[in-house]
Amino acid sequence: MTDRIGRARLTPARMTLEDVARVGVAGLRARPTRAVLSALGIAIGIATMVAVLGISSSSQARVMETLDELGTNMLTVAPGKQFSEKKARLPKNAARMIRGVEHVAMAGQTGDTGKAVYRNDRIPSTRTAGLQVRATSLDLLAVLRTPVRSGRWHDTATAAQRTVVLGSTAATRLAATAGDSVWINGQWWTVIGVLAESPLAEDVDVAALVGFAAADAFLGFDGHPTLVYTKIAEGKVTEVRALLNHAANPEHPEEVTVSRPSDALEARAAVAGAFTSLLLGVGGVALLVGGVGIANTMIISVLERRREIGLRRALGATTAQVRIQFLAESLIWPGRAGSPARCWEWPAPSGSR
Amino acid sequence: MTAVVELAKVTKEFPGGVLALRGVDLRVDTGELVAMVGPSGSGKSTLLNMIGTLDRPSQGQVRIAGYDVAQLSDHELSALRAQHIGFIFQQFHLADGVSALDNVADGLLYAGVARRERRRRAGEALERVGLADRLEHRSNQMSGGERQRVAVARAVVGEPSLVLADEPTGNLDTASGAEVLATLRNLNAAGATVVIITHDLEVAAAAPRRIHIRDGLVVADETSEAAGMGALR
Numbered sequence: 001m002t003d004r005i006g007r008a009r010l011t012p013a014r015m016t017l018e019d020v021a022r023v024g025v026a027g028l029r030a031r032p033t034r035a036v037l038s039a040l041g042i043a044i045g046i047a048t049m050v051a052v053l054g055i056s057s058s059s060q061a062r063v064m065e066t067l068d069e070l071g072t073n074m075l076t077v078a079p080g081k082q083f084s085e086k087k088a089r090l091p092k093n094a095a096r097m098i099r100g101v102e103h104v105a106m107a108g109q110t111g112d113t114g115k116a117v118y119r120n121d122r123i124p125s126t127r128t129a130g131l132q133v134r135a136t137s138l139d140l141l142a143v144l145r146t147p148v149r150s151g152r153w154h155d156t157a158t159a160a161q162r163t164v165v166l167g168s169t170a171a172t173r174l175a176a177t178a179g180d181s182v183w184i185n186g187q188w189w190t191v192i193g194v195l196a197e198s199p200l201a202e203d204v205d206v207a208a209l210v211g212f213a214a215a216d217a218f219l220g221f222d223g224h225p226t227l228v229y230t231k232i233a234e235g236k237v238t239e240v241r242a243l244l245n246h247a248a249n250p251e252h253p254e255e256v257t258v259s260r261p262s263d264a265l266e267a268r269a270a271v272a273g274a275f276t277s278l279l280l281g282v283g284g285v286a287l288l289v290g291g292v293g294i295a296n297t298m299i300i301s302v303l304e305r306r307r308e309i310g311l312r313r314a315l316g317a318t319t320a321q322v323r324i325q326f327l328a329e330s331l332i333w334p335g336r337a338g339s340p341a342r343c344w345e346w347p348a349p350s351g352s353r
Numbered sequence: 354m355t356a357v358v359e360l361a362k363v364t365k366e367f368p369g370g371v372l373a374l375r376g377v378d379l380r381v382d383t384g385e386l387v388a389m390v391g392p393s394g395s396g397k398s399t400l401l402n403m404i405g406t407l408d409r410p411s412q413g414q415v416r417i418a419g420y421d422v423a424q425l426s427d428h429e430l431s432a433l434r435a436q437h438i439g440f441i442f443q444q445f446h447l448a449d450g451v452s453a454l455d456n457v458a459d460g461l462l463y464a465g466v467a468r469r470e471r472r473r474r475a476g477e478a479l480e481r482v483g484l485a486d487r488l489e490h491r492s493n494q495m496s497g498g499e500r501q502r503v504a505v506a507r508a509v510v511g512e513p514s515l516v517l518a519d520e521p522t523g524n525l526d527t528a529s530g531a532e533v534l535a536t537l538r539n540l541n542a543a544g545a546t547v548v549i550i551t552h553d554l555e556v557a558a559a560a561p562r563r564i565h566i567r568d569g570l571v572v573a574d575e576t577s578e579a580a581g582m583g584a585l586r
Contacts, residue, residue, distance in 0.1 A: 010425065010432040013465020023462070030450065311446045314405065315507075316435020316463035318428055 012318045024328030031301065035333060038297055041290040049283035056276035063269040066199050072262040073237050074143070074200055077228040077248045080257035088255035089224045094248045095137060098228055101247045103236035108140035109225035110207070113215050117164070117208040118183040119174050129173045133164075133184055134207040134226075135215035143229045144201050151178025151193030158192055159211020162218055165193040167205040174208075182208065185219050200261040201229060298330050355383050356416070357515045357546045358404055363413035365399050365569075373399040375569040376413070381548060383514070386541040388549045388557035391566035398519070400566060401550045405438055405517050406430050418514040435463040439508030441518035445500045447492040453479060453503045454488045460507035471510075478510040479503070481543070482536050498529025502536055509540055516540065518549045522556055534559045 015023075028035045077098065079088040091097070095109040113135055116128035141153055154165055164184070166176060171194040174182055181188045189210070198204045215221035228248065232240045237260070245253035302309070309322055317325075358381035365374040373396045381387050391397050402408035403415050406422050415422040418437040425433060434440075439460070447456045457475035458468070466474070479488055482502040492500055501521060508516050518537065522530030534549075534556065541547045549560060557563045565573035 010420065010429040010436070012428060012432040012435060013463060015463070016467075019462060019468070022468075026448070026451070030448070307444075307446060308448075311440075311442075312463070313431070314407065314434060314438075314440040314442075315460060316431050316433075316438075318431040318463075320428075321431075321463060 012316065012321070015321055015324070020324055020328050021332070023325045024332045027301070027325065027329045028332060034297055034301075038290070038294050038333060041286075041293050044286060044290070046287065048286050049280065052276065052279040052283050056272060056279060060269055060272045060276070063272060067262055067266065067269070069145070071145075071231070071234075072260070072266075073232045073234055074261060075230045075232060075237065075241055075244060076201070076259050076261060077230065077244055078257045078259070079226060079249075080255050088252070090226070090228065090256070091249055091251075092223045092225070094225055095228050097250070098230055098244060098247045101240060101243050103233040103240050104230050105233055106139060106143045106231040107228055108143040109137045109228045110140060110204070110209070111135040111212070111215065111221060111224060112226040113210070113219045113221045115185045115219050117170070117174065117189075119176065120181075121183045121188075123183070130206055131170045131173060132203075132207050133215075133219065134203075134209055135212045135219075135221050135223075136165075136207075136209040137212065137225075140204075140209070140229065141195075143231050144198050144204065146198040146201070146204065147196045149194045149196045151191070153193055154209070154211050160213035160217065161211070162187060162189040162214060163192045163210070164189045165195060165209045166191055167195050167207045167209070168197045169205040170208055171195075173206075184208065184210075187218060203227065294330060294333060298326065301329075302326065355419075356380050357383050357385075357418055358548065359414070359416040360403065361414040361416075363403060363410045363415060365396075365403065365408070366411045373569055374403070374410070377403075377566075377569070377571055379564065379571060381515075381546065383546050384541070384544060385562060386538065386547045386549075386560050387562045387564060388551060388560035389564045389566055390551055390554060390557035392552055395566045396569040397550050397552070397566055399569075401517065401519050404515075404548065405440060406433055431463070436511065437514040439511060439513040439516045441501070441504050441508045441516065441521045443520040443523040445492070445497075445504045445524070447500055447503055447507075449493050450491055452489045452491055453484060453495070453506075456492060456503055457506045457510050460510040464511050474510055475506070478506040481509065481540065482506045496529065497525045498532045501525060501529070501533045505533065505536055505540070509545060514546060516545050516547045518547065520551055520553075521549060522551070522553065530556070 077090070077094065079090050081088060095107045098104055098107045111134060113133045115133040116125070117131050117133050118127070136154065138154055138156070138159060141148070149168065151165070154163070164182060166174065171177065176182055176191050178191055178193050180191045182191060183189075195204065210219070212221070212223065216223060230244070241258055241260070244258045245256040248256045312322055312325070358379065360377050360379040363374055363377045364372065366372050377400065389397060389400060399408070403410055404417065406415070406417055409422060417433060420433055422430065448459070454472055454475050457478050458471040461471040461474065476488060479485060482505050484499060484502055484506065487495060487499060492503065495503070505521070516537070521533050521537070525533060537547050537549065538559065549556065551557055562574070562576045564571055
């Protein structure tokens with residue numbers, strides 16, 4: 001037999017993309033249950049990721065929105081600790097002195113009267129429901145940017161009367177609205193308004209607010225404020241913060257505590273962020289498990305399909321073509337799984353920013 | 354006559370020192386119908402793998418359709434199988450839940466033929482094996498003999514230089530086996546080169562030329578001009 005050097009070189013034919021896809025789909029169609037289960041695993045994984053991202057980013061967005069609305073330029077001034085055991089007090093004119101500091105836009109104050117508020121005169125005095133009666137300056141609402149939910153806010157006239165404005169939590173606990181009467185220090189007081197929630201000053205939420213004059217006249221209040229809320233010009237907060245101790249109590253600046261309530265909100269946002277990462281991790285694990293599941297299934301399907309591979313090799317498939325077949329299968333698989341999961345995606349961004 | 358299969362001093366040693374083939378010389382020409390027969394353990398399957406280019410010899414030369422297998426890369430061997438060899442297996446190896454037509458069309462999947470053309474030629478091949486009325490039947494809706502004929506159609510759909518049948522009747526009852534053998538003979542009569550590997554002397558008797566294998570060697574090579582059609586119904 002002569003050498004046939006002149007024969008045409010053998011080159012395997014290329015498979016068209018369509019054939020590759022067809023072969024891949026055929027492999028999946030042959031094992032529908034397994035394909036569906038793995039797809040379900042991946043779908044759950046992706047859906048978890050998307051849902052987690054959506055929920056947490058929208059809740060974070062809400063916190064940030066609240067912050068933007070209320071501003072981060074609020075500082076509160078409170079009496080701190082004295083060296084002796086006696087509780088420190090702010091001077092009576094602390095708010096006025098603070099208003100004198102440059103860049104302080106507004107300052108409102110409240111004073112704890114030490115009295116409690118009750119629904120009526122039948123309630124035992126120990127059941128205060130955690131509510132306090134606080135004397136308030138008239139400009140408090142402007143500083144806190146807290147709207148009145150119903151009724152009205154104090155004016156110079158009501159501030160001297162037995163009238164009270166309830167914080168939102170206080171109103172709920174007392175089940176009182178504007179027009180009702182509440183029992184404070186052995187007398188009936190009239191509720192003239194209820195405030196909305198005040199995210200930056202939660203102590204206002206649980207307070208029954210009365211005027212300084214009324215507190216002085218009916219509750220024996222000493223007139224020392226226990227909390228001064230200040231609004232600082234944008235960008236000057238750090239600068240002003242250093243001055244507030246001295247302004248509030250020139251004699252004992254060390255007995256004054258200045259804090260920034262928005263820090264707490266920011267911390268809350270940060271916690272929410274950390275929580276997001278945690279949940280994302282969980283979603284990631286779910287996805288990983290789904291992926292490992294697919295890898296596992298693919299290995300098994302390769303093992304149990306040695307015959308098929310042998311047949312395809314006999315039909316003339318190159319090793320590359322067999323590889324491509326399995327690759328196509330494993331790509332089509334999660335592709336199909338992912339598409340229903342991504343349906344979650346479109347409503348989510350509307351909630352987040 | 355051109356040689357389709359040429360084996361020269363082919364030996365095959367497996368790891369562990371098992372010598373499956375011990376210097377086989379063999380030549381099959383175009384248009385022949387050959388049965389390679391031998392008991393199990395004689396080296397038949399190894400010989401099939403050599404001829405089918407699924408394995409390479411340890412020593413010696415294997416030429417299929419003129420190509421020296423030792424000189425071809427794995428890539429080129431795939432092309433050789435796709436273009437020149439059609440396989441028929443004992444277990445049919447058809448895809449369940451797929452029509453006979455598509456099963457046969459798969460025989461051309463790696464030959465670079467477009468799908469429409471694959472299906473057209475598959476229809477013709479099924480007609481040649483007498484299954485023109487079974488095109489849309491799924492393999493689990495057919496009898497064993499019909500399935501093996503579908504497999505035969507898949508083997509011949511690409512007009513290979515060589516049809517290699519490994520125990521084609523091994524899983525079939527006598528009647529179905531005869532049916533498949535008759536199909537192979539018809540194809541041979543129409544010009545196809547067919548090599549049947551079997552341990553069954555009765556099946557081997559259906560072929561005009563019988564090569565007996567034993568202990569990795571060709572022990573007899575007999576040709577009977579008349580044997581072909583008469584031996585098996």
